[in-house]
Amino acid sequence: MYTLYFSKGACSLATQVILRELNQPFELVSKARTPDFNKVNPIGAVPALAVDGEILTEGAAIILYLLQKHPNDLLPGAASARQQGIEDLMFANATVHPAYSKLFFIASVLPDGDVKTQAFSAAAQQLSGLWQRVENKLADQPYLGGLHPSPADVLLAVYESWGQFFPVTIPVGPRSRTMIDSIRNRPSYLAAVAAEQQAA
């Protein structure tokens, strides 16, 4: 049995969706309700996953751990397709997530004014380029995973929801929008959002 530490709407939502796609039972624990969360993860970040007395951190590593452990069709078995799935997962987690994190950083540390506006604009421009990359990858397939969703699609669907919190426009192409909507309408995603509301 797993214990997933989460913050509402954060990247831990994607981890929960993956757990549900894998039909794995888990307990959901809010970081906000966890005194001394830094004892769970010394850098204070979610997701963190407790399993057999051990704590796993770093979202992409947790997802790869789960996908290696439980049979699934989220990550293909064939070497080349599997490598592509891992590359897409890392693109989402290590490239797109940090690009969104810049928006949160700018919002929290810069005083209102021209510099803040310029910083938001530069961050949005970078994100726009990354979403164009996603749009290009979806030219011939509905998901980054091909005909079936991959972990990267789930992560991107969560990250895209963060743009609404900032005074910038981040263009997302029509194919990417369709992919995001499709992921957000999956039973696993809907149940994960509802479970966060309950446990928050």
Ligand SMILES: N[C@@H](CCC(=O)N[C@@H](CS)C(=O)NCC(=O)O)C(=O)O
């Ligand atoms: N590299 C880490 C980044 C995790 C991360 O930035 N998590 C954010 C939420 S999306 C967080 O917990 N930030 C601190 C906070 O919410 O207090 C990972 O991929 O797991």
